[in-house]
Amino acid sequence: MYTIIHAIIGYFFLLLTVRVLSRRPGAQLTLFEFVIVFLIGGVIILSTVGNDRSVTNCVTAIIAVGLMHRFVTWLKARSPKLGEIIDGTPLVLLKNGEYQVEVMRGMRIDPEDIMAAGRTKGITSIHEIKYAILERNGAISIIKAQS
Known part of the structure; x- marks a missing residue:
């Protein structure tokens, strides 16, 4: 039962995180944004079915990934060359x-x-x-x- 509750919490946290990180529809996501979504999803799955089932660790890892995404997005805005490397x-x-x-x-x-x-x-x-x-x-x- 704990796994199901944890998965539900992870689902809603992932939904919130993706909503905050990007407003574009799925068909318009760049490769970079798909990687972020899969990485966050992987973190949720590992914390749901792995040995460490701490919601705190899961949320902390997702926040760290989200902040890294924001940081790299900021870097891309400051350096168009980096944007070309990451997004093509x-x-x-x-x-x-x-x-x-x-x-x-x-x-x-x-x-x-x-x-x-x-x-x-x-x-x-x-x-x-x-x-x-x-x-x-x-x-x-x-x-x-x-x-």
């Missing part, structure tokens, strides 16, 4: 109807992935796309060619 930069996958093969190969993106993103914008042909950009959050942005 947008990459052009398609430019004026031509696939950027090296970039696509490096990111393991197929032409079908670009066309899938294009179809969400009502695009049926590669020639209707001026740019396809892989954003920092992993989404593919499509900029339509002028008609």
Whole structure:
């Protein structure tokens, strides 16, 4: 029974922490933010089913991770270069109807992935796309060619 109560407390504390750390929807989280969510979740799981079932230790560890996240976010705001290292930069996958093969190969993106993103914008042909950009959050942005 203690494990269930501890898991419930951990769930609500994780929910509160994620709400405080980021206001973006899940589809827009960066890799950095996903790592934070998984790390905090792991801390809660370990304190729920591990040998140390102290709620105090669990909360302290989550607060420490949350404060580190805030600190690194502050550092990223002060140093754009650090932000590029942690979050990455947008990459052009398609430019004026031509696939950027090296970039696509490096990111393991197929032409079908670009066309899938294009179809969400009502695009049926590669020639209707001026740019396809892989954003920092992993989404593919499509900029339509002028008609």
